[in-house]
Amino acid sequence: MSGNAFPPRPHLTTPRLTLNALTPADCGDYAALCRDTRRNRWWGYDYREEQPHPPEEWFLQASEEDYAAGRELGLAVRLRGRCIGEVVFTHFDGRGTAELGCRIAAAYAGHGYGTEAFAAALAWGLKGWDLRRVTAKCFRENHPSRHMLAACMDPAGEDETYLYFEKCIQNENDMHMDILSE
Numbered sequence: 001m002s003g004n005a006f007p008p009r010p011h012l013t014t015p016r017l018t019l020n021a022l023t024p025a026d027c028g029d030y031a032a033l034c035r036d037t038r039r040n041r042w043w044g045y046d047y048r049e050e051q052p053h054p055p056e057e058w059f060l061q062a063s064e065e066d067y068a069a070g071r072e073l074g075l076a077v078r079l080r081g082r083c084i085g086e087v088v089f090t091h092f093d094g095r096g097t098a099e100l101g102c103r104i105a106a107a108y109a110g111h112g113y114g115t116e117a118f119a120a121a122l123a124w125g126l127k128g129w130d131l132r133r134v135t136a137k138c139f140r141e142n143h144p145s146r147h148m149l150a151a152c153m154d155p156a157g158e159d160e161t162y163l164y165f166e167k168c169i170q171n172e173n174d175m176h177m178d179i180l181s182e
Contacts, residue, residue: 016116019076030063043101088101089125152167
């Protein structure tokens with residue numbers, strides 16, 4: 001998928017959160033989120049393989065480059081204006097499917113922000129972006145992510161490492177679904 005195929009980043013609101021583009025003002029909070037090795041072992045990507053000691057601005061720049069190249073569409077998760085996490089669409093198959101991930105800073109974990117942000121991004125992906133299928137996975141032992149994904153999606157399988165989830169649009173009536181009402 002090329003960068004031209006991406007829609008503009010949305011501005012989404014939930015009862016407590018705002019999801020929108022990362023900005024230079026988020027540089028410190030976003031770098032801290034990305035550098036949290038305890039939490040990011042669940043993320044499935046280790047920045048240190050590319051850049052062992054990056055400056056703060058490297059993380060924001062990498063996110064922008066991924067968006068421009070059509071590899072990822074990421075949004076900041078904001079609580080009262082502060083970046084506390086991110087949601088990211090990635091692994092596009094060119095046929096209406098993408099993978100969605102979410103991470104929330106440790107200081108804000110356990111309050112349902114991940115589920116709230118994930119559900120908002122998922123609904124936008126299926127309704128606003130016209131994706132037909134959104135997938136997600138989590139490590140089997142990552143119980144908070146398992147709970148978040150189960151609240152928003154349907155189980156789609158498992159293996160020795162991961163639990164897989166998906167949400168699909170089966171017909172036009174599904175376009176009006178409420179992700180968390182199921």
